[in-house]
Amino acid sequence: MDDERDLFLEYRRLLFATAYRMLGTVTDTEDVLQDAWLKWHDVDHTRVEHPKSYLVRTVTNLALTRLTSARATRETYVGPWLPEPLLTTPNIAEETELADTVSTAMLVVLETLAPLERAVFLLHEVFGYSHAEIAETLDKSEVNVRQIAHRARAHVRARRPRYDTDRVEREQVTARFMAACGGGDLNALMDLLAPDATLWSDGGGVVTAARRPLYGRDHIARWTLGVLAKPSSAGITFRSATINGQLGALAVVGDNPVAAFTYDLVDGQIRNLRLQVNPYKLAGLYRGTDTLG
Structure with missing residues (x-):
């Protein structure tokens, strides 16, 4: 045995x-x-x-x-x-x-x-x-x-999407992204997004999420900050994390992740932004970090 x-x-x-x-x-x-x-x-x-x-x-x-x-x-x-x-x-x-x-x-x-x-x-x-x-x-x-x-x-x-892999640049963009989201800074968030950016958000019908992809930096930035400004988002803070092999951001309430942001960085701007907020699909964020190889 x-x-x-x-x-x-x-x-x-x-x-x-x-x-x-x-x-x-x-x-x-x-x-x-x-x-x-x-x-x-x-x-x-x-x-x-x-x-x-x-x-x-x-x-x-x-x-x-x-x-x-x-x-x-x-x-x-x-x-x-x-x-x-x-x-x-x-x-x-x-x-x-x-x-x-x-x-x-x-x-x-x-x-x-x-x-x-x-x-x-x-x-x-x-x-x-x-x-x-x-x-x-x-x-x-x-x-x-x-x-x-x-x-x-x-x-x-x-x-397969093309994206930049420079970690220092991702660290800088991630820090600016978290600051813009946390501070509700529309212009700062728009500056980070490519003009033809796309956002996919997965709420699974359980929590607030866009049911279709959102296109364009203005639409994406306003929708994202609008969600974060709702009463249900009170108490959210942001922290960087390596998610699926790439640096991204977690939105947390206390120590509990409530959203995960991953993105493709192209020429210094966020081209594809993916937001996972389905609570049933955040279980992996509670696992250890030695499960993939």
Whole structure:
């Protein structure tokens, strides 16, 4: 029992990273890991030659099944759907390629892939599995996997947003953003936003959020400050945090996060601003910072 638990714990970080990138939600990821543990506990370990491969295959297929059913639910989701934010260690942001694979922007792009395309893309492009290994994992032919990988890679490349990765600049912009929001400074906030900026806000129909994307710096700035000026926003303060591999901002009341801001910085201005305020999707902000790799 101890040996099987130790083996599972040894690979848990990898398994969490795999499932989270597949699903974009902490809650579903934890459910998948629980199901994977039960399968691992029940299997005859003398017949498992490569535990790591077995566990990754198990988690991938469980996540694939869950994602397929989740897509139907997300079609009726109220307003824009954004992934659950997750706190990550600051050093992840130093590794540009790794940070990109967990960024909110990338998870939004991955959401536009079919479930099987998403699995193949992640296993090959992020975790470095060969087409042959993926074919075995997903019970597909290698030729089919190669075709799916090519299609998924082209899809992601066409939609992946461009953004600056200079941490010092992000620190400066984040500080100015928090000061503008906290002080209700419309002009300062507008100065930070690109003229063609877009805001997506995810309230899930539970709390106040725009049910369609907002376009243009003036519209975005006025709407954001208008929400923050409401009585329900009393007591909010801002703090910077590394969210999904990139520096962003948290709005907190006391020690409780009530909103997470992530953004793409292009030529020194915020181009794409994403606001997660759905309270059911802020659970990941209470986790430790060692779950992604």
